[in-house]
Amino acid sequence: MIRIVSLLLAALLGLAAPLSATAEELNLFAWSEYIPQSVLDGFTKATGIEVNYETYASNEEMLAKLMSGAASYDLIQPSEYTIEAMVKEKLLLPLDHSKLPNLKNIGKEYYGLPHDPKLAYSVPYMQGTVGIVINTEKVKDPVTGYGDFFQQKYKGRLVVLDDALEIVTWGLASQGIGPDGVNKANLEKVRPVLVKWLPLVKVYDSDSPKTALLNGDVDLGMVWSGEAAILIQEQGKKFKYVLPKEGAHMFIDSLAIPKGAKNVAAAYKFIDYVLRPDVSRKISEEFPYTNPNLEARKLLTPEERANEASYPTGHPKLQTFRDIGPMAADVDKLFTDTKAKSGG
Amino acid sequence: MRQEATRFAAATGQGRPPGRAGWLLLAPLVLWALAFVVAPAAIMLIYSFARRGTLGGVVLGFTLESYQSVVDPVYLQIVTRSIGYAGLTTAICLAAGYPVAYLIGRAELRWRNLLLMAVMVPFWTSFLIRIYAWVTILKSEGLLNSLLVQLQLIAEPLELLYTPGAVVLGLVYTFLPFMILPIYTSVEKLDGALIEAALDLGAGPLRAFSRVIVPLTSPGIAAGVLLVFVPSLGIYAVNDILGGGRVDMIGNIIENQFKGNARNWPFGAALGTTLLVSFAVIYFYVNRRQRAALLR
Numbered sequence: 191m192i193r194i195v196s197l198l199l200a201a202l203l204g205l206a207a208p209l210s211a212t213a214e215e216l217n218l219f220a221w222s223e224y225i226p227q228s229v230l231d232g233f234t235k236a237t238g239i240e241v242n243y244e245t246y247a248s249n250e251e252m253l254a255k256l257m258s259g260a261a262s263y264d265l266i267q268p269s270e271y272t273i274e275a276m277v278k279e280k281l282l283l284p285l286d287h288s289k290l291p292n293l294k295n296i297g298k299e300y301y302g303l304p305h306d307p308k309l310a311y312s313v314p315y316m317q318g319t320v321g322i323v324i325n326t327e328k329v330k331d332p333v334t335g336y337g338d339f340f341q342q343k344y345k346g347r348l349v350v351l352d353d354a355l356e357i358v359t360w361g362l363a364s365q366g367i368g369p370d371g372v373n374k375a376n377l378e379k380v381r382p383v384l385v386k387w388l389p390l391v392k393v394y395d396s397d398s399p400k401t402a403l404l405n406g407d408v409d410l411g412m413v414w415s416g417e418a419a420i421l422i423q424e425q426g427k428k429f430k431y432v433l434p435k436e437g438a439h440m441f442i443d444s445l446a447i448p449k450g451a452k453n454v455a456a457a458y459k460f461i462d463y464v465l466r467p468d469v470s471r472k473i474s475e476e477f478p479y480t481n482p483n484l485e486a487r488k489l490l491t492p493e494e495r496a497n498e499a500s501y502p503t504g505h506p507k508l509q510t511f512r513d514i515g516p517m518a519a520d521v522d523k524l525f526t527d528t529k530a531k532s533g534g
Numbered sequence: 535m536r537q538e539a540t541r542f543a544a545a546t547g548q549g550r551p552p553g554r555a556g557w558l559l560l561a562p563l564v565l566w567a568l569a570f571v572v573a574p575a576a577i578m579l580i581y582s583f584a585r586r587g588t589l590g591g592v593v594l595g596f597t598l599e600s601y602q603s604v605v606d607p608v609y610l611q612i613v614t615r616s617i618g619y620a621g622l623t624t625a626i627c628l629a630a631g632y633p634v635a636y637l638i639g640r641a642e643l644r645w646r647n648l649l650l651m652a653v654m655v656p657f658w659t660s661f662l663i664r665i666y667a668w669v670t671i672l673k674s675e676g677l678l679n680s681l682l683v684q685l686q687l688i689a690e691p692l693e694l695l696y697t698p699g700a701v702v703l704g705l706v707y708t709f710l711p712f713m714i715l716p717i718y719t720s721v722e723k724l725d726g727a728l729i730e731a732a733l734d735l736g737a738g739p740l741r742a743f744s745r746v747i748v749p750l751t752s753p754g755i756a757a758g759v760l761l762v763f764v765p766s767l768g769i770y771a772v773n774d775i776l777g778g779g780r781v782d783m784i785g786n787i788i789e790n791q792f793k794g795n796a797r798n799w800p801f802g803a804a805l806g807t808t809l810l811v812s813f814a815v816i817y818f819y820v821n822r823r824q825r826a827a828l829l830r
Contacts, residue, residue, distance in 0.1 A: 251793040257591045275589055352779045354795045393696050394779030405673045407695060522796035527608040530782060
């Protein structure tokens, strides 16, 4: 009997030993549908570090959870305006570039942007734009900007992002004001524009705006470039992507280490792993946004490179968002009000 | 009658505070309620009087700013509309659910369980999947439109998805079982002799229904109305998926304060508190009327 018990104990101890050996973990808090499972598996295989991947659907949701202190994360994936706000509030750890040898793969154009000019706190993961998708079978007239998009003749045929800040900045752009011009006076200038635009919209969707276009419920969309790239990949010539001539939003989703991270070393390893050209290339395959990793871009197929939504040609006018602080509440209120009055 | 009821209550131990053993038995429930009902509600109440933090969160303090926003016409129009949608949903659920519940409750016993099962089967699938199924049915190249075009009943696909009608349809579809089940339990307990008596004493079927059946099943109706009205006022997924996000409901506004651009937690908390208080008031009102009716 004693022998059986001791055998069992030995077996249990034997089981326990390898468990404690692989206890190193990385708590990753990132956008849903943005990091392929194969990349996470590859990282665990290469480093032995287990990844706990928790997801969010908006920067604000990430902030809410992070600030509640309910859980601690080692690595997060904020967008540019959130990085700016978090740096201001000292919520991000400065990065030691000597621990990121693959950082050299990031294109020069990703330096010098206002939210983090030296990439001192964040490393670009994917870049994207917000632009116009046109179903060329249904829409024959040229659509080149916000003015062409929001026209009476397209009433009930539009899908747009359900995002107050996006829509308000489109209105600002149509008035010749950049996304850094969010203030009370300019918001009042935008109000009549939104009052005219919003009744034309059929669907508001930030999660999967491509669905309404694919289903044929709408013919035009103002959507994330990655969503547009998938439409173009799947349906070839039927869909076209155009960046509004008045100026478009360029967003930069980056990896950053929050204050209070427990496994900073693992976070560095993950960032550098993702910066590897072969790994970054895998991400582009599943989520065809603009890859800021120039070495990874070289590994793309000619079709991927030719996708106008991922890699726009010409010289589009692109601007990033800035942190607008408490004005966010005013932006939200303006959108809520004009939307509610648009008839629905 | 009232005295008898009180005596009955005393005899069964109703209204008497529980003894020590009783409290011990109650402890898990009390703890659960404290941790998951009282504490969150208290946090919400405290937050609703706080100031907005820079990145979301709150700066504790005391201000009525958030409550001023609740009565701001911008948000009041949305509250009014939400109540309208929830009211319409409740009315349709009641009109459609009552006959079904009555039929099931008066059906033969072997049919009863089968019919009840049919009402509950949809719960076996995730709510979101069922709502997305409606997208497939209602979209312009969807099942319903294809069928109607095939049958040559219509020439062009109808605009069904992303309309207020689709939202109400989705809400009714979601909450109908919550109306049927409580009414069913009332109908099941209904004493057939009382209906016969009403008919014998010269009441027509309509009068018997309105003077006997409805009052006797009123606890079920009240429970059903609360179970449908309250959640349909707060839910926002149906509205986003089937309505195309065109009509904001209170739920959307609250969500936006935490997960959207606004990052205004105190305002979200104030909206939540306002809803909670209104529900509590409605609940106690309905409950008191019920009790008064039972004791009459």
